[in-house]
Amino acid sequence: GAVVSQHPSRVICKSGTSVKIECRSLDFQATTMFWYRQFPKQSLMLMATSNEGSKATYEQGVEKDKFLINHASLTLSTLTVTSAHPEDSSFYICSAPTGLERGGYTFGSGTRLTVV
């Protein structure tokens, strides 16, 4: 139980285009979704926290106009990387809190974004 489905798993896009990443909670309601970015050989860094029906909270240094987060329903949160640049190439992972019996948090499978 407590599965978060993340799509796409890999995407290659041209500089200047936008890419949308979706995370869907399949068997529970995710009122909160955390979005992380992970560069190669590094740890996960929290980018923003989205809450259903309200504006996302962004971490310091993360451009909210560049990384658009929408959490319009209890089962879907999206991250859109707008006007992507090569330095945005990274591994993006979403995560939602779940009950302790489910490990406390469940993570999406991640999206490998490559901007060329």
Place this chain on the structure above:
Amino acid sequence: ELKVEQNPLFLSMQEGKNYTIYCNYSTTSDRLYWYRQDPGKSLESLFVLLSNGAVKQEGRLMASLDTKARLSTLHITAAVHDLSATYFCAGQETSGSRLTFGEGTQLTVNP
């Protein structure tokens, strides 16, 4: 603000040997988590430690928590190649809040 530090960051060990990964955190953490990450993959939950003195074991891995020392350990017993991965610890200040991750320990188990 919670800070989490792991050591070592890189660990190369032989099969059959034992070793421990350490995770120190800076302020009170409601819970302590351990995750495994294989290359190109997302995180796999290993352990959730809730209280001082908590110890959990799964196969060759055992995790413990000392809240007074603000220290958690992940002990590997008789390592096998399949344990090669990156291991992260993470803390959270309050239930349901954001996780703060350590830098990760890249473990390589050599035959």
